Amino acid sequence: MTNMNSLWMQSFNNFIMKNMDMFNCSITNLIIFLSVFLSVLIFFCLLNLNSMVFCNESNELELFWTIIPALIIMIISLPSMFLLYCYEENKFTFLDVKVMGNQWYWTYEYPNFVLIESYIKSSNIIRCLNTNNSLLIPSNKFIRLLLSSNDVLHSWSVPSLMSKMDAVPGRLNMIFLNCNKSMLLKGQCSEICGINHSFMPISVMSLNLNKFK
Numbered sequence: 115m116t117n118m119n120s121l122w123m124q125s126f127n128n129f130i131m132k133n134m135d136m137f138n139c140s141i142t143n144l145i146i147f148l149s150v151f152l153s154v155l156i157f158f159c160l161l162n163l164n165s166m167v168f169c170n171e172s173n174e175l176e177l178f179w180t181i182i183p184a185l186i187i188m189i190i191s192l193p194s195m196f197l198l199y200c201y202e203e204n205k206f207t208f209l210d211v212k213v214m215g216n217q218w219y220w221t222y223e224y225p226n227f228v229l230i231e232s233y234i235k236s237s238n239i240i241r242c243l244n245t246n247n248s249l250l251i252p253s254n255k256f257i258r259l260l261l262s263s264n265d266v267l268h269s270w271s272v273p274s275l276m277s278k279m280d281a282v283p284g285r286l287n288m289i290f291l292n293c294n295k296s297m298l299l300k301g302q303c304s305e306i307c308g309i310n311h312s313f314m315p316i317s318v319m320s321l322n323l324n325k326f327k
Contacts, residue, residue, distance in 0.1 A: 127274050127275055127293045127294060127295060127297070127299070127320075128275060128276065128292045128293060128294050129292070129294070130197070130200055130201055130276050130292075131274070131275065131276040133197055133200070134197060134276055137193055137194070137197060140193075141190060144186070144189075144190075148186075201276070205256045205258075205290055206256065207255075207256045207257060207258040207290070208252060208255035208256060208257060209224075209225070209251070209252070209255065209257050209258070210225060210257075210258045210259075210260060211223065211224055211249065211251075211257060211258070211259050211260070212259075212260045212261075212262075213249075213259050213260065213261045213262075213270055213281065214261075214262055214263065214264055214281070215261070215262070215263040215264065215265075215268030215270070215281035215303070215307070216263070216264050216265060216268075217265050217266065217307060217308050217310070218234075218303075218307065218308065218310040218311065218313055218314040219231060219232060219233045219234070219314065220232045220249075220270070220314070220316060222247075222249050230247050230249070231247065232245045232246065232247045232248065232249070232316070232317065233245060233246050233247075234246075234313045234314065234315055242312065242313055242315060243300045243302070243315045243317070244315065244317070245315055245316070245317040247317075248298070248317040248318060248319040249316075249317065249318045249319065250319050250321060250326060251291060251293065251318060251319070251320055251321070251326070252320070252321060252322070252323045252326040253293050253294060253295055253296050253320045253321060253322060253323065254292075254293075254294055254323070255292070255323065256290055256291070256292050257290065257291040257292070258288060258289075258290055258291075259279070259288070259289050259290075259291060260286050260287070260288055261279050261280070261281040261286070261287045261288070261289065262281055262282065262283070262284070262285060262286050262287070263281040263282055263283045264283070265283065265307075266283065266307050266308065267280060267281070267282060267283070267305045267307060268280070268281040268303050268305050268307050268314070269281065269303055269304035269305035270289075270301070270303070270304075270316060271301045271302060271303070271304040271316070272291075272299050272300070272301035272316055272318055273301060274299050274300075274301075275291055275292070275293060275299060275301075275318070277289055277291055277301075278304060280305060281305075291318075293318075293320035295320065296320050296321055296322050296325075297319075297320055298317065298318070298319050298320075299317070299318040299319075299320065300315065300316065300317060300318075301315070301316035301317075301318070302314065302315050302316060303315075303316070
């Protein structure tokens with residue numbers, strides 16, 4: 115869910131989002147630690163300028179500040195590559211849905227040729243996230259979305275599902291969805307697509323498999 119004035123990621127609703135949240139927290143803690151450590155080190159060096167006289171030439175220090183950054187980069191890159199692989203890995207899908215971006219609404223086409231148009235729903239809510247129709251998906255099942263556009267560049271994005279993919283005219287892009295609970299999820303077009311770009315919300319309703327059928 116989206117929380118007001120939150121500094122962290124949205125609540126995770128699938129396995130990939132959970133791992134991404136853990137990775138984000140770990141990297142944030144690492145950055146804070148390094149920032150504090152280097153700030154303290156620079157502060158003490160400025161207080162005692164004579165301490166740097168003995169560090170003009172030091173093979174040990176040069177080896178230290180060459181190996182340590184390399185290890186830090188490796189610590190960051192390995193889990194990042196693993197998450198990227200998990201995100202892009204082809205999966206056996208329960209359902210394929212074709213998503214088309216239009217100025218300024220979305221259309222969802224199911225395998226049985228059911229076409230749903232999703233427009234913004236007028237309301238007094240400032241965030242403009244309500245739609246007249248939602249994309250219906252079964253919970254705990256992998257869904258494949260095939261995205262394209264009828265006019266200009268759009269971007270289909272639902273942060274709480276860790277899902278974002280561009281809808282490009284004349285091109286078919288693919289993204290996988292998975293939600294582990296029944297709930298209503300919100301998103302928005304994330305590519306500036308014209309005057310009403312901010313009035314192009316996305317609504318995804320995850321349902322129990324029995325209700326979905």
